[in-house]
Amino acid sequence: MKKPAIIIPEGCTEVLLHACCAPCSSAIVEWLLQHEVRPVIFYYNPNIYPREEYEIRKHESKRHAESLGVEWIDGDYNHESWLQCVCGLENEPERGRRCEQCFLMRMKAAAEQAKILGIKYFTTTLASSRWKSLEQIERAGYEAEQQVGGVCFWAQNWRKGGLYERRNQLLKEFNFYNQQYCGCEFSKR
Numbered sequence: 001m002k003k004p005a006i007i008i009p010e011g012c013t014e015v016l017l018h019a020c021c022a023p024c025s026s027a028i029v030e031w032l033l034q035h036e037v038r039p040v041i042f043y044y045n046p047n048i049y050p051r052e053e054y055e056i057r058k059h060e061s062k063r064h065a066e067s068l069g070v071e072w073i074d075g076d077y078n079h080e081s082w083l084q085c086v087c088g089l090e091n092e093p094e095r096g097r098r099c100e101q102c103f104l105m106r107m108k109a110a111a112e113q114a115k116i117l118g119i120k121y122f123t124t125t126l127a128s129s130r131w132k133s134l135e136q137i138e139r140a141g142y143e144a145e146q147q148v149g150g151v152c153f154w155a156q157n158w159r160k161g162g163l164y165e166r167r168n169q170l171l172k173e174f175n176f177y178n179q180q181y182c183g184c185e186f187s188k189r
Contacts, residue, residue, distance in 0.1 A: 016040050017029065018044060018122070020126055022063070028125055029041070040160055041073065042073045043061045043074055047082050049183065049185040050185075081090055082184075085105045089101060091186075103136055110126070111147070113148075115151050122144075123153070131182065141155055
């Protein structure tokens with residue numbers, strides 16, 4: 001028997017969804033709502049540079065959430081703290097140690113936000129990108145779970161089950177801004 005592409009953790013009716021952008025979250029949010037899991041979108045991306053790019057992505061994420069009546073939380077923008085977090089790793093390649101540090105910073109913030117809100121599970125749209133390492137994302141999520149305590153990371157390959165294809169359809173339907181790089185100044189080059 002074929003294993004389902006997406007498995008909802010037992011008892012999960014609500015999840016804090018760390019969202020990197022509207023295109024990546026769109027199919028995931030749709031899937032969650034269809035499966036009676038209420039997402040709370042947490043937009044926390046201090047890695048995005050320049051500020052104008054950050055604001056465009058933030059606006060699109062909020063616009064998407066509002067169109068669906070889904071709660072949306074702004075994690076604020078502090079690029080300087082992100083630069084300190086990845087200091088010394090600026091020349092690392094994509095999928096290198098800089099990305100690992102970036103994921104951990106963002107997953108820890110998501111875990112802390114989930115705990116504040118009393119939401120047991122948190123997950124991330126980063127696991128929907130074919131450009132990201134699922135292993136790095138999962139390590140960061142589980143590390144954040146351990147550091148914060150009292151919350152559980154929902155490790156999920158959000159590319160499966162036709163969600164990647166659906167993402168591309170929703171990108172066109174919502175006329176989302178579709179960025180051409182991860183977000184940080186080092187991935188842009």
